[in-house]
Amino acid sequence: MTGTVRPSTADDFDTALKGSPGGNTALSRLKLIRWSDFSLVPVILVLMLIGFIVSPVFLTSDNLISVVQQSSELSLLVLGQALILICGRMDLSLESTIGIAPVVAMWLVLPPDGGRFAGLGLLPAWSAIPLCLLVGLVVGAVNGFLMLKLRVNGFIATLGMLTMLRGLHIGITEGKSITDVPESFRYLGKSEWFGAPAAVWICLVLFAIGGAALAWLRHGRALYAIGGNPEAARAAGIRVDRVTWIVLAVGGLLAAFAGILYTGHYGAVAATQGDGWIFQVFAAAVIGGISLKGGRGTLFGALTGVLTLQLVVNVMTLGGVPALWNQFLNGAIIIVALVVSRFASGERQD
């Protein structure tokens, strides 16, 4: 493949140089944009068209806002996972972190008597949010310790972490929902800023920060080098293990934050909070152009991946597809989206 491409590129370069010395740069830059990052944009437009045809409700602002609101918690997990995948790692335990982090915070904060859920009441109510975030950070850091210090297989280690945290969640809550969450926990999930849920704005801002960091910060750029070839990154003076560790911890932090938004949104910590999400997370990241082997993809692509999945569910609901068929269609659409983006971009997905 490279053998066939190489000679022509060299020639193109020569002729381009001779032809237009001035206008060459913008043109060549345009040629080298990775279109795979945008391959889902037409898919989203087609989905919106279908939605418009299927139901007049689709294009109302209420409906669209509810789609993005439902995307917001999933998208935070995708953001964390995307960063980790670009680094060439993976973390399955994110889907348990979104549940266990609020649970541990509630457990430490809620009083032992009075509510349906008996906590320990060790810490004041205001510390619920910092505690929750801390739990996420610790989970990510422990994953990092397992992968980077003990050098165990990341897939299996985080699979174990996923199962263990899920069990901890059920053990602490005795399999019941926690409904009496403190007011501070509810605020972000249910308030509205500028006519849209606060969670949506927060997600957009976090994606923008993440995208900017990957594009313009040296430590952000380093993620691509680490995922693309860790040895080359090390030889170039990048502290590979340290950066990876931080990214894993940030992934856990984002999952815990998603837990706060989700809990606030529904006013309770569900016993199955996050259960089974990790498949959606991976699907959204990969159809959005993030490589499972690391070193490739953008957060914009990951975000379009989340929106695509959520739009499909929404359009199907509006189209009157029975909810019992949702799971089947969801899986089917993941496969279709994968194939479409594979051929739209012309690149292999690894």
Add this chain to the structure above:
Amino acid sequence: MEAQAPPPAVQAEGVVKRFGPTVALDGVKLTVRPGESHALVGRNGAGKSTLVGVLTGLHKADAGTVTFGGEPAPAFGDTAAWQSRVACVYQKSMVVPDLTVAENLFLNRFDENARWISWGRLRRRAEQLLSAYGVQVDPNTRARDLAVEQRQFVEIARALSFGARLIVLDEPTAQLDARGIARLFDRLRELQSQGVAFLFISHHLQEVYELCTAVTVYRDARHVLTAPVAEVAKEDLVAAMTGEKTAGATAWHAAGDAASDPAAEPVLSAERLSLPGRFEPLDLQVRPGEVLGLAGAAASGNTAVGEVLAGMRKAGGGTVRVRGRAVRAGSVPDALAAGIGYIPEDRHDQGLVPERSVAENATLTVTDQLGPWGTVLPSRTREFARGMIDSLDIKTQGPEQPVSGLSGGNQQKVVVARALARDPSVLVAVRPTAGVDVKSKDSLLGVVRRVADAGNAAVVVSDELDDLRVCDRVLALFHGRVVATFDSGWTDGELVAAMEGVGERE
């Protein structure tokens, strides 16, 4: 050519191959006789790989004829028929590392008649096959435990067992040390005497002279020259490959009156530096303007010295200083900060992030200098990369092109750009010209020389005599010890002898 001479092992006439608008082969010809070692040389992009593709049935020629032993080539896509005529041993291993040698030899054709695999019989067949070609490898060894040349023997034996009498060797010596090369060549000569023909593709002209009887040169997709090796002088061969008269490999040979002043304060100094199991304590001093060579074969520990200097490995003991400043052991960032630039041994392993652009790869070591507050500004990155592309003459579509799309020599220049990006006081280059063509080789070594001439120091770690010719001083390592020191006037014989750990050769 007498009338009763056997038909050539392979004969290609007027082969044309286009990839889109690019003509990769333009009416080339090649004839290899039975029992001959035929070298095919040319710069990167000359069309060698494409021809190999055509000869092994991977590419379909657009025009021209190919015959094997006088018979026309099999139909395109008839893999089994191609396998029985020709095989290629690639640089990259084509064996399954976790299977045994026996399994690899008979992969997918374990037993034609039986339903179940008889492991005992498989092993006996493998033993017979290996001993028939004088290959001393235990068929029960896992392929991953083989030495590189043993792995190549196994691949050759497998090809011969299919009935192929023409073996293409694509850069077979790239990962071998001198001893391995000698073993490989002995085996090849033996097989030649049994009538096996070899097409030998190498950047190493010296090896062409050692092994081959005839040589064919391609340049820019065209056939330039075919002649018996004995009748072509090395300079003429280089001239045929490059299409110009070069001053030869000695253009930048260190002059006796090197600028280095023995009294000057050393730029790089190492004291009692050691890495247990790799090399014993050694002292190094490199003065401004000096290029120091660390010569040695694969297991000599010279590469480990380079890696320790660059911070890739943590030294077992001893200190490294750059202009008096101590460098923290095993820390690449500290080595970079101290002014050590590093060209790693294998650009695919440690040098490049293949998916990323030329600009990103070239600026990987200077991301802290490309914008305020930890930012990396794309405009400054491009500007920096353009400077590097110009000064090192990197052939690329532009700074944004993914580095995987460049030719080997240009990829290596990107690695060099990365090492030079911080204006290093000390440049540590490990086998800087591995797998690049003659012209790139010259310019890469010229870069090393220029770094030193600017008042800095350079360390070249290599077993290639051409690489070591830029050095003002060469230390030869053998089994982790410095066994000899040479000033620039060394002869090939003495240096090779020292690297081989023998007192005197020839």
